Amino acid sequence: MKLPEAKAQFIQTWGLLGAQWGVNRTMAQIHALLLIAPEPLSAEDIMSGLDISRGNVNMNVRELMNWGIVEKILVPGERKEFFVAEKDIWKVGTAIARERKKRELDPILKVLLQLSKVEGDPKDKNVRAFRDTMQNIQKFAHQTDAALNAFIKSEENWFYSTLMKVIR
Amino acid sequence: MKLPEAKAQFIQTWGLLGAQWGVNRTMAQIHALLLIAPEPLSAEDIMSGLDISRGNVNMNVRELMNWGIVEKILVPGERKEFFVAEKDIWKVGTAIARERKKRELDPILKVLLQLSKVEGDPKDKNVRAFRDTMQNIQKFAHQTDAALNAFIKSEENWFYSTLMKVIR
DNA sequence: TTGAACTTTCAAAAGTTTTTGAAAATTAAA
């Protein structure tokens, strides 16, 4: 396989991976394009590289910057803005974990904690079933939370061993 | 908060969690409804509980069964089919991890492995950047794979072991 | 067998998300 074909396939695959996990496909594709670019890319490079509109590039690049995995840089002598991706995949992984936990997991776990305080007669099997489920989810959530925090704080290599301690 | 309100909020929240991670919202809501049900539910119970059509229930319950976290049961003397969810959240977590890894992660990682074999002149910085990225992703993928496998294999007893810590 | 109870299927409709592209806003050079 030659480079252009391999690049295209990587962009396609990275986009699919994102889409399956609730990330905008185009955002993941832009990320892929930047990951394999040896030089910073302009908005126009991304537009032509993926055949998408300027507005689409602008919106998705901004979101990648919000996630902390792409940076805007100014090239001396150039009017345009350029973009570079964080190339260390471990850092990319921890940044994504940190953001998604903060935005999507933490608020939901807060709600679930509230729900275990439901009023009701413990003789009612509906009440008992509900409370049992909430307690189980909370316990699981705490372990997941600990594992994710370990990962987020980790430098490479620490991850596997700390996760093992949490699980065992 | 009283039970009916708490149930509604749990269903809503569980659905949101699913939707954010690429799972059909209604499928997650059906799962929530079954998780807190003290008795098996029929298709009609689910239809009226969530106000959705028969076809929708059929399709999503089938998918929950494919994931191995819901089971069809036959109640003696009843013509209808009933459904129960696996109530142990750790088992639910490992089942979901096992299925998603198999369906969505493994095939993609296989492609990425292929891509690191790209032909090309190592003097070309495009080739070098591409290969570096592929190698980094692969290394990360292997660690993630090992961590996921450890989690998937961590069979039950989590309740027992946490209980032991409380007792001693 | 028959037919009522129940489940499954799937084309069309509804709903949601993503993308476009042109106008408005911003920036910086002349």
Added chain:
DNA sequence: TTTAATTTTCAAAAACTTTTGAAAGTTCAA
């Protein structure tokens, strides 16, 4: 200043996903 290059915004269009519901299929008691 003014002007041209560039970026941002956002309403409308396109694309995609989910849901419906009625017809077809299946099961089983009589």
